[in-house]
Amino acid sequence: MPPVRSQKGKSLWTFPDDYTVVDIETTGLFSGICEIIEISAIKYRNNEKTDVFSVLIKPSQKIDSFITRLTGITDDMVKDGADIREALIGFRNFAGSDILLGYNVNFDIDFLYDNMLHYLDEPLTNDFVDVLRFSRRALKNIENHKQTTVAAYYGISTDGAHRAETDCLICNAVYTKLKQCLADSSPLFHNDR
Numbered sequence: 001m002p003p004v005r006s007q008k009g010k011s012l013w014t015f016p017d018d019y020t021v022v023d024i025e026t027t028g029l030f031s032g033i034c035e036i037i038e039i040s041a042i043k044y045r046n047n048e049k050t051d052v053f054s055v056l057i058k059p060s061q062k063i064d065s066f067i068t069r070l071t072g073i074t075d076d077m078v079k080d081g082a083d084i085r086e087a088l089i090g091f092r093n094f095a096g097s098d099i100l101l102g103y104n105v106n107f108d109i110d111f112l113y114d115n116m117l118h119y120l121d122e123p124l125t126n127d128f129v130d131v132l133r134f135s136r137r138a139l140k141n142i143e144n145h146k147q148t149t150v151a152a153y154y155g156i157s158t159d160g161a162h163r164a165e166t167d168c169l170i171c172n173a174v175y176t177k178l179k180q181c182l183a184d185s186s187p188l189f190h191n192d193r
Contacts, residue, residue, distance in 0.1 A: 056077060
C-alpha cells in the first residue's frame with residue numbers, strides 16, 4: 001500500500017512567475033527502498049533565473065550500472081557527496097515556501113516528502129506545478145510526453161539530460177513554451193486546480 005502523504009502540497013493548474021524548478025536523480029523508482037543521489041533546484045523570480053542549488057549525495061550502496069548509464073552519475077562522483085540530511089536541509093532552506101515546478105514532479109515531490117519526513121521529521125508541504133500535465137493538454141499528437149521528446153518538439157537542446165540541474169533547465173524551457181501556448185488560449189490555466 002502506498003504511503004499516505006497527508007501534508008503534501010496541492011497540485012496547481014497555474015503559471016507562476018515566481019517558483020523553484022526541482023529535479024532529483026535516484027537509485028531507482030521506489031521511495032523508501034531507493035535513495036536520492038542528486039538534488040537540483042533553480043529559483044526564478046519574474047520568470048528570470050536568480051539562484052541555483054545543486055548537490056550530489058553519497059548513497060549507502062553502490063549505484064546500479066543502469067542508473068549510471070542513464071544519469072552519468074558514478075560511484076566515484078558521489079564518494080565525497082553530501083550526507084542526505086545536510087542535502088535535504090540545504091534544499092529546504094533554498095526552496096523555502098516557493099511553488100515547486102517540475103516535469104512529472106510528483107515523483108520528485110514524493111521522494112523528497114518521504115526523505116524529509118524520515119531524516120528531518122518534517123514533510124515537504126510546498127504546492128507544486130507539474131509541467132507534464134501541461135504538455136499532455138497542449139500537445140495531443142506528439143509521440144509521447146517524455147520531457148526530452150517535448151523539448152525536442154520545441155527545438156530545446158537535451159544535451160546532458162538526466163542530470164538534475166540540466167533537467168531543471170530543460171523543464172523551465174519547456175514550461176516557458178507551454179505557458180506561451182496555453183496561458184492565453186484557455187481560462188482553465190488561471191489559478192484553478
